[in-house]
Amino acid sequence: MVPRRATTAAACVFAVASVLVLSGCAKDVEQGVEEPASEGLALTLDGIDYNVLITRQLNTDIPADDAYYSGPPPNKHETLYGVFIQACNHTDEPQTPTDFFKVTDNQDNEFRPVTLPLDNPFAYHARELAPDECIPEAGSVAQLGPAAASLLLFKLPLTTTENRPLELEIEGTGTEKLTYELDI
Numbered sequence: 001m002v003p004r005r006a007t008t009a010a011a012c013v014f015a016v017a018s019v020l021v022l023s024g025c026a027k028d029v030e031q032g033v034e035e036p037a038s039e040g041l042a043l044t045l046d047g048i049d050y051n052v053l054i055t056r057q058l059n060t061d062i063p064a065d066d067a068y069y070s071g072p073p074p075n076k077h078e079t080l081y082g083v084f085i086q087a088c089n090h091t092d093e094p095q096t097p098t099d100f101f102k103v104t105d106n107q108d109n110e111f112r113p114v115t116l117p118l119d120n121p122f123a124y125h126a127r128e129l130a131p132d133e134c135i136p137e138a139g140s141v142a143q144l145g146p147a148a149a150s151l152l153l154f155k156l157p158l159t160t161t162e163n164r165p166l167e168l169e170i171e172g173t174g175t176e177k178l179t180y181e182l183d184i
Contacts, residue, residue, distance in 0.1 A: 036167050036181035042086075046172040048097045048129070051086045053149045055168075055182040058082045068122050071114070074155050081156055081184065083113075083168055084149035086136070089129035097135060099126035100171035103154050103182070105163035114153040124150035 031037040042051040087097040116123035121141040136142035
């Protein structure tokens with residue numbers, strides 16, 4: 001026979017654990033709005049579905065990365081990071097995705113993307129999208145490439161990579177925005 005004191009203690013532990021689990025389930029947190037979303041999660045802002053597929057450091061001295069950026073190399077205190085993103089219009093009306101992005105670190109430093117030329121086949125450039133159309137365009141080099149996404153290029157101070165988490169903010173109309181935690 002189990003002593004009464006052990007049974008009572010086990011019942012109390014079970015009750016407390018149940019309350020904690022159930023109270024955690026009751027909280028619905030809106031990903032990307034109330035807390036940063038993870039990469040790979042498609043979220044809607046102003047009628048456009050955005051998805052950050054991958055973030056990675058770029059080294060333009062190697063063949064795998066030299067097509068992404070042909071501008072001046074970063075100085076010895078900087079590095080290049082590519083944020084590969086998709087923007088899709090899944091509505092019945094033409095929509096234009098945003099072109100307002102920034103990366104912030106945990107010190108509230110803000111960084112805007114490097115402007116890439118229009119002839120860069122991987123660069124993200126906002127344009128009006130017809131219904132069910134995406135950036136990158138279906139069949140394009142960017143869409144068929146390893147990330148299947150368009151590039152937002154950020155030149156970041158090396159010290160910023162120590163100030164994690166880094167977050168990408170996608171700014172919509174008015175005060176609306178989405179936030180992704182970058183996996184670097």
